[in-house]
Amino acid sequence: MDTKVTSSEHYGSQFDLDIGELVEPNRIHRRVITDPDVFELEMDRIFGRSWIYVGHESQIPQRGDYFTTQVGRQPVVMTRHENGQIYVLENRCPHKGALVCPDRNGNAKRFMCMYHGWRFDGDGSLVSVPVHSGYDETGFDARDPKNGMRQLPRIHNHKGFIFASLTADGPDFDSWAGEGLRGLNNVIDRAPTGELEVVGDCYRTIQNNNWKIFVDNMSDGMHTSFVHHQMARAAQHTLEKFKGQARPGGLDVAAQLAGEPDQMAKVDLVAHPHGHFDMAAFAPDLQGADAELYRTSIVARHGEERANAVLERNFHNVLMFPTIIMQASLQQMRVIRPLSVDKTMLEIWVFRFKGVPESFSRRAVMAGNFANSPSNVVAADDFEAYFRVHAGLKGPQSEWISLHREANRDLPVGASLRGLTGNSEVCMRNMYKAWRDYMTAK
Template structure:
């Protein structure tokens, strides 16, 4: 890359020409992470058009239940209608635009706007308008149920996971997700009853860094030997000192992730559209409950079927740009960009229906250790993300390097497998997909 081109990318408002030059085969320009103009375009061209994770159907189990979140910049409410159907609506009153549901979740017979009392059914249809006579001989018909809260153009429920898009055109969810959905399949398949459900509320943290820095790190096995080294060493010494043989595999594995060379043995696979997954490295549960669980799986799927399901497990499975499933930990991380330098992260824990209660306890403990406000693992990562973002704000720092194990990628169908768990193949693939998303005007 010439000095002239480097200089031209450094300053000024982001243009489509600039966007096309910000991602190369083995490096990404710093403006991808720190430029507010780029962020605004991302919210339009990625979060405003792609499939975005909304929530899980278990969060609204009964008619009248609702859950609020955002799709890109748009506040939305996911509802369960009287007929059992799930809808995702713009969380705004069609009268003056006021937020209708300010709470994170709740239950109500009808959705009612506090400003002027307009009410709506759970499918968004208009139920009532006070003083209807005021609209006589006007262009608005208060009796037309279609004049209610607007439904998002596309909503799909994949095995309980609800996704939505703000645009009507584009590939369906399954086509767009492709192999990127296999981590979601894995966690559902591992439930003896074939269903999972959310446990309680989530952990919510705001990271002072760009949203892509977090996703970048989710396929970065190399960092664990450095960022988490001290935490891993302390955990190992504790296990040895107290001679703990079965410490609850999943949560302890989050601490031992820093063991040298461990991650190099982990499979990394990058999929089209920016999705990727990392094979699980946490040990499977052991003991009586684990044996009962395996027996339940065999009873449901047969010996071969159970072996196929249990033989495939993932630590991270990223459905770009918002949903990171962790089947081995029974957790889902949801990414909600707030600003170019602020990212909201939600961590949800799942119960595998039909699995022993100890499996759920283990998942909750893992979340507490790795993701709670007093966690021992993610705090290391958040500091690293902050330092990356802070360093990239300087205009003389132009490029982020992604050359590790480049030209060693192994084609697997339409996907690419890294030559080892230290490869940056998923990052390279993700930013190539980012560039494609951003090129659509």
């Protein structure tokens, strides 16, 4: 595959851009972030080929339920057919291309395109075409179910989490996910019944920055002492009012962010093949009477030894590159939807563990409000930092972005890499290596 593209970003002139030269072992060129032509290639070569998160099966619990979203640039609809099977379909009518399902979600035994009345089953197959005789002897069979809404070539249900790919070839899901699944699996293992469910709708925010700036930040512990210092101090003072009582969700995590720049050095950072990573949790796990009841339920499911292993391995951020970041310790998941080179939509979903005390679910919802609602006091700090990074990189003199922190000190763990400390930029270096591999693949 040709890895050169024509770009018009540099002083308004045309030049040949070799994607492979934009990523070096310990730094990346600013055009990885700011070049609109690079962004267009990403949408084709990464979001158009990789495994992309679609949704969770709990969002379509009943037969006939559907949920609409995007896979890369492609609008899709995730459906639960009358036979109980889950499908992911292109959300377009094969006639003129109109969106068939414009709503975010709903329930329908059949889908009908509002433009010309074509009707489709829950698996996308064509049910009927008005005045189908008009297609006689035209080469189009208006009675053939195969001429319906197309199913995506590949779909995988990983314990309720639905992923799909727009291409029929490429690594299978397990090969792509690899060790990156350990964080997601840990979240699922923490549910007493092995089942999670989405709580309500999500928070949606638009960031005025490239999507990769956000992903970088999810493994960057050092920024917390600066970006979140005032917020964290306020959280610490608030926590003092709850001594011996149940505390609002998210405060424990927020209060940990007011320390020195090396406060996150003890946190494990592990980078996995294909750009995935995980960051260990840095706040104490749940405590109190409900926590004991919860632990008893986990032991009942897994047995004592396995339960101890599950509960001892707690994660704060888990990236399944390129689209989801699970905040396991807060029962939240962030879904990345790139809109343009400098705009990114972020969806934040809260999950409930089935079979846990209600206080756990309340804590998760409160943490979601605290960190992600329109009046939040956490993400607003980050968004300003992301904006400033992107704004600074627009200047053509800002050529290279440093990823040198603790470079050449990464510790091999099988096919993965552990940062020497939690301040390492190992996950960023690993992600951009995967980014380059995607962008230059033959």
